[in-house]
Amino acid sequence: MVTIKEIAKLVNLSPTTVSNVIHGHKGKVSAENYKKINLALKDTNYISNMGGRLLGHHGSKIIAVILNFDRRAEVNIVSDPFYDQIIGFLEEEIRKQGYFMMLYTSGSVVESLRLAAAWDIEGLIILGSLPEDAKKFIQQQQRPLAFIDTYVDESFMKDGFINVGLQDFQGGYDITKYLISLGHRKIAFFADGDHLIGVDEKRFLGYKQALSEAGINFQQKDFFALDYRAEKRHAFLKEISQDQLKNYTALVFTSDFLAADAINVFYDNGIQIPRDFSITGFDHNIFSEQIRPKLTTIGQNVNQKAVLAVDYLVERIQSKHAGQKINILLETELIVQGSTAKIPETV
Amino acid sequence: MVTIKEIAKLVNLSPTTVSNVIHGHKGKVSAENYKKINLALKDTNYISNMGGRLLGHHGSKIIAVILNFDRRAEVNIVSDPFYDQIIGFLEEEIRKQGYFMMLYTSGSVVESLRLAAAWDIEGLIILGSLPEDAKKFIQQQQRPLAFIDTYVDESFMKDGFINVGLQDFQGGYDITKYLISLGHRKIAFFADGDHLIGVDEKRFLGYKQALSEAGINFQQKDFFALDYRAEKRHAFLKEISQDQLKNYTALVFTSDFLAADAINVFYDNGIQIPRDFSITGFDHNIFSEQIRPKLTTIGQNVNQKAVLAVDYLVERIQSKHAGQKINILLETELIVQGSTAKIPETV
DNA sequence: CTGTTAGCGCCTTCAG
DNA sequence: CTGAAGGCGCTAACAG
Numbered sequence: 259m260v261t262i263k264e265i266a267k268l269v270n271l272s273p274t275t276v277s278n279v280i281h282g283h284k285g286k287v288s289a290e291n292y293k294k295i296n297l298a299l300k301d302t303n304y305i306s307n308m309g310g311r312l313l314g315h316h317g318s319k320i321i322a323v324i325l326n327f328d329r330r331a332e333v334n335i336v337s338d339p340f341y342d343q344i345i346g347f348l349e350e351e352i353r354k355q356g357y358f359m360m361l362y363t364s365g366s367v368v369e370s371l372r373l374a375a376a377w378d379i380e381g382l383i384i385l386g387s388l389p390e391d392a393k394k395f396i397q398q399q400q401r402p403l404a405f406i407d408t409y410v411d412e413s414f415m416k417d418g419f420i421n422v423g424l425q426d427f428q429g430g431y432d433i434t435k436y437l438i439s440l441g442h443r444k445i446a447f448f449a450d451g452d453h454l455i456g457v458d459e460k461r462f463l464g465y466k467q468a469l470s471e472a473g474i475n476f477q478q479k480d481f482f483a484l485d486y487r488a489e490k491r492h493a494f495l496k497e498i499s500q501d502q503l504k505n506y507t508a509l510v511f512t513s514d515f516l517a518a519d520a521i522n523v524f525y526d527n528g529i530q531i532p533r534d535f536s537i538t539g540f541d542h543n544i545f546s547e548q549i550r551p552k553l554t555t556i557g558q559n560v561n562q563k564a565v566l567a568v569d570y571l572v573e574r575i576q577s578k579h580a581g582q583k584i585n586i587l588l589e590t591e592l593i594v595q596g597s598t599a600k601i602p603e604t605v
Numbered sequence: 606m607v608t609i610k611e612i613a614k615l616v617n618l619s620p621t622t623v624s625n626v627i628h629g630h631k632g633k634v635s636a637e638n639y640k641k642i643n644l645a646l647k648d649t650n651y652i653s654n655m656g657g658r659l660l661g662h663h664g665s666k667i668i669a670v671i672l673n674f675d676r677r678a679e680v681n682i683v684s685d686p687f688y689d690q691i692i693g694f695l696e697e698e699i700r701k702q703g704y705f706m707m708l709y710t711s712g713s714v715v716e717s718l719r720l721a722a723a724w725d726i727e728g729l730i731i732l733g734s735l736p737e738d739a740k741k742f743i744q745q746q747q748r749p750l751a752f753i754d755t756y757v758d759e760s761f762m763k764d765g766f767i768n769v770g771l772q773d774f775q776g777g778y779d780i781t782k783y784l785i786s787l788g789h790r791k792i793a794f795f796a797d798g799d800h801l802i803g804v805d806e807k808r809f810l811g812y813k814q815a816l817s818e819a820g821i822n823f824q825q826k827d828f829f830a831l832d833y834r835a836e837k838r839h840a841f842l843k844e845i846s847q848d849q850l851k852n853y854t855a856l857v858f859t860s861d862f863l864a865a866d867a868i869n870v871f872y873d874n875g876i877q878i879p880r881d882f883s884i885t886g887f888d889h890n891i892f893s894e895q896i897r898p899k900l901t902t903i904g905q906n907v908n909q910k911a912v913l914a915v916d917y918l919v920e921r922i923q924s925k926h927a928g929q930k931i932n933i934l935l936e937t938e939l940i941v942q943g944s945t946a947k948i949p950e951t952v
Numbered sequence: 953c954t955g956t957t958a959g960c961g962c963c964t965t966c967a968g
Numbered sequence: 969c970t971g972a973a974g975g976c977g978c979t980a981a982c983a984g
Contacts, residue, residue: 259722261977272955277979288953305723309659310977313960318656342689349708358720361696361708373705375606376652518895525897548865548895550872608961619971624963635969657961660976 260302269298280306318378321352321571322360324370326386340513340541340560341385344406347564348383355572367394374401381571384408388455404571406563409456418580422567422588426457429556429590430464433538434510436554436592438472441601442508442536445469445480448520449512452483458512461540465510480506484516495523507535507601514539518549521597532599542593551596558590607649616645627653665725668699668918671717672710673733687860687888687907688732691753694911695730702919714741721748728918731755735802751918753910754804765927769914769935773804776903776937777811780885781857783901783939785819788948789855789883792816792827795867796859799830805859808887812857827853831863842870854882854948861886865896868944879946889940898943905937 262280266273271291278286279295287295298304312318323345345361352359360377364370374382381402384395392410395403396419404420415421437445447465449458462481469476482498485491503509511517517539521531531537531551539546539555546553570584609627613620618638625633626642634642645651659665670692692708699706707724711717721729728749731742739757742750743766751767762768784792794812796805809828816823829845832838850856858864864886868878878884878898886893889904917931 262979263977273977274956274979275954278954281979286953291953303719305719307659307725307977308723309656309661309665309725310960310979312654312656312978313660313962313976314656314978314980315960316979342692345689345692345708346710349710353710358724359708361692361706363693363696363700372650372652376655377705378654378656522895522897545895548869548892550869550897609963610961620962621964621971622969625970628963633969638969654961657963657976660961660978661963662976663963 259307260304261307262304265295265298265302265304268302269294271295280304312378315378318380319357320360320377320379321357321381321383321568322362322370322374322377322379323348323352323383323385324387325361325363326365326384326388326391340543343543343560344385344564347561348568351565351568355568357572367391367398370395371398371400381575383567383571402571402574404567404574406567407457409460415583415585416580417583418574419583419585420567420570420574421585422563422570423586424457424558424563425587425590426460427464427467429540429558430461430510431468432464432590432592433540433554433556434465434468435472436594437508437510437536437538437598438468438474440508440536440598443472443474444506445474445508445510446482446503446506447480447510447512448482448484448516450484450486450516461512488519491519492523495520496527499524499527499529503535508598509535509537511538512540514541514543514545514553514555517553517555517597518545521549521551521553531597536598536601538598542591546593546595549597553593554595554598555593556590557593559588562588606654607651608654609651612642612645612649612651615649616641618642627651659725662725665727666704667707667724667726668704668728668730668915669707669709669717669721669724669726670695670699670730670732671734672708673712673731673735673738687890690890690907691732691911694908695915698912698915702915704919714738714745717742718745718747728922730914730918749918749921751914751921753914756803756807762930762932763927764930765921766930766932767914767917767921768932769910769917770933771804771905771910772934772937773807774811774814776887776905777808777857778815779811779937779939780887780901780903781812781815782819783941784855784857784883784885784945785815785821787855787883787945790819790821791853792821792855792857793829793850793853794827794857794859795829795831795863797831797833797863808859835866838866839870842867843874846871846874846876850882855945856882856884858884858886861888861890861892861900861902864900864902864944865892868896868898868900878944883945883948885945889938893940893942896944900940901942901945902940903937904940906935909935 262273262276266276275287275291276295279292284292349359362370362373384403384405387405387408389410392405392408393414396414407423408421434445447462449462454462466476485494511520517537521537524531539553542555542557546555566586574581609620609623613623622634622638623642626639631639696706709717709720730751730753732753734752734755736757739752739755740761743761754770755768781792794809796809801809813823832841858867864884868884871878886900886902889902893900893902913933921928
């Protein structure tokens with residue numbers, strides 16, 4: 259690997275001058291030498307050694323993407339397409355912005371911050387963080403952070419805070435309202451796990467709001483928690499489909515994955531959608547399209563999420579000061595497909 | 606961030622001694638000082654600055670995962686679950702082995718190698734590489750490489766070569782043979798794009814072999830190339846289903862994704878599976894389970910692939926010499942589900 | 953406009 | 969067993 263020193267020798271100039279050319283400081287170098295050095299750089303296929311940069315704290319050019327470990331455990335089970343997709347988009351945008359992406363999975367904030375320190379990482383993108391972890395990140399932050407889909411208290415959104423999320427409340431509200439507009443009044447809600455947090459909680463609150471506005475009384479029994487393990491989940495769905503669910507005409511799921519999964523379980527047990535239930539998903543990813551009937555769902559632009567998060571982060575890295583807090587919630591879109599139907603007029 | 610020097614001051618010893626403790630060179634430090642230093646390291650939460658390591662070529666602890674750009678373009682379209690899954694598994698194993706993962710997408714071998722040089726990357730894992738790119742990597746390699754699912758000529762598998770793949774030929778052979786055992790003799794083959802390369806080619810050759818052994822004559826028209834763009838692909842499937850496909854009773858797809866996609870198109874056009882066609886997939890991922898009927902497919906262990914690739918690579922990194930070539934093709938498993946059926950006895 | 957110098961943190965000699 | 973010294977490549981500060 260060629261070094262600046264070697265290039266300097268080659269063109270009979272000093273390393274500083276070479277460095278100036280590399281950094282495009284045109285004003286500091288004569289046009290003639292500028293050209294000569296640039297040629298030499300190309301000829302020798304010069305690459306700057308990142309060790310040198312790191313050591314002088316001149317910027318590592320690394321952005322780390324931190325994935326919450328618990329989420330990841332599931333990802334490998336269900337292959338959560340949201341995470342998969344967004345990682346691809348993040349990598350693309352990080353690369354386009356001239357940075358390198360380090361991917362790190364950890365359940366521990368401390369571990370993630372150690373990584374950031376060791377590599378002098380310029381900024382972190384944090385995916386799927388629980389609220390309490392987000393707080394820890396914010397409190398111990400040494401460098402710019404951008405969260406994706408994280409809800410924290412206003413009080414934690416100080417200057418420098420960045421979050422790019424989705425109007426989850428609105429999405430939950432819209433899709434529930436749509437069901438109500440079809441005549442449904444007995445609408446159950448299904449989520450991943452017992453304790454609703456983050457995006458699922460907002461979607462749930464939107465659902466409740468829509469019920470309430472329509473004068474429908476929500477009861478705790480209308481909420482169903484699904485196990486992340488396929489077998490348990492399937493057994494549970496089968497069981498309730500023969501019992502509790504008989505009271506409902508529509509089922510709202512917090513994700514396309516869960517909705518599609520449920521449709522299959524129902525199908526296997528002779529239940530037809532939307533004849534027996536109207537069902538809705540959330541995300542508008544591959545699962546809502548690769549199921550029959552296709553899901554009525556809430557669309558989001560995952561690419562945009564990734565690009566915005568990276569761009570805000572990079573801006574903050576380069577401006578070198580905190581800047582105002584940013585908490586963008588992207589708009590959602592109701593996608594009506596075949597999994598929902600009007601309730602038949604009954605007398 | 607605490608440095609070795611600071612720790613040294615703290616305990617009134619030299620940096621060298623501290624460094625020795627950090628590296629566990631017990632023999633070189635008195636037991637007493639060893640303890641004292643270790644305590645100080647913990648107290649101060651010491652993290653070694655990677656810049657220092659890099660600069661001295663003491664090992665970056667980075668393994669780069671290189672994704673072929675063309676593949677990735679598709680990944681973002683179809684969210685190819687194989688890539689998604691394996692990236693998760695790779696990250697996990699790399700972390701477990703004490704390395705950091707840098708994820709990089711590039712269509713250019715040169716770009717990837719520049720990255721490797723700049724960061725003094727210790728080893729590369731290359732996913733979805735075309736054969737000609739693989740050759741370039743091998744020719745220009747400066748450090749250990751591990752390929753996943755790459756087929757290159759024997760002549761390129763010199764010492765140091767590592768590839769972890771699948772018995773794709775066997776898989777294609779087994780699944781076709783299974784169809785034949787059900788009585789099918791008119792079996793079409795569907796792949797992604799015109800020019801069969803890599804794993805798809807092997808699967809195809811397995812299919813042909815099975816046909817040939819059963820005395821079935823393969824003709825070029827039995828091969829169908831699918832467009833990666835959903836709309837074009839769907840239109841094409843619909844079109845041929847009303848025409849050319851009438852001659853076939855079974856359809857072999859190179860992936861679960863394509864098979865599930867086709868089932869949906871057929872379903873939308875009133876074609877029932879397996880009544881009208883028997884259909885097979887390949888991979889046994891989420892798509893074969895999230896479709897009705899579930900796909901008869903070929904199973905592979907993606908986690909094992911990732912773990913083996915990382916472990917072989919790390920072994921090579923640590924042993925510091927090339928070692929014998931490794932070209933492991935993992936076993937496949939025929940998974941019989943509902944998308945295939947016996948051909949009815951006709952007279 | 954150009955060059956010299958110093959220092960970032962670590963590790964490996966080598967000398968005590 | 970311990971310590972001092974040098975060098976990895978780069979850049980910023982400063983001197984010419």
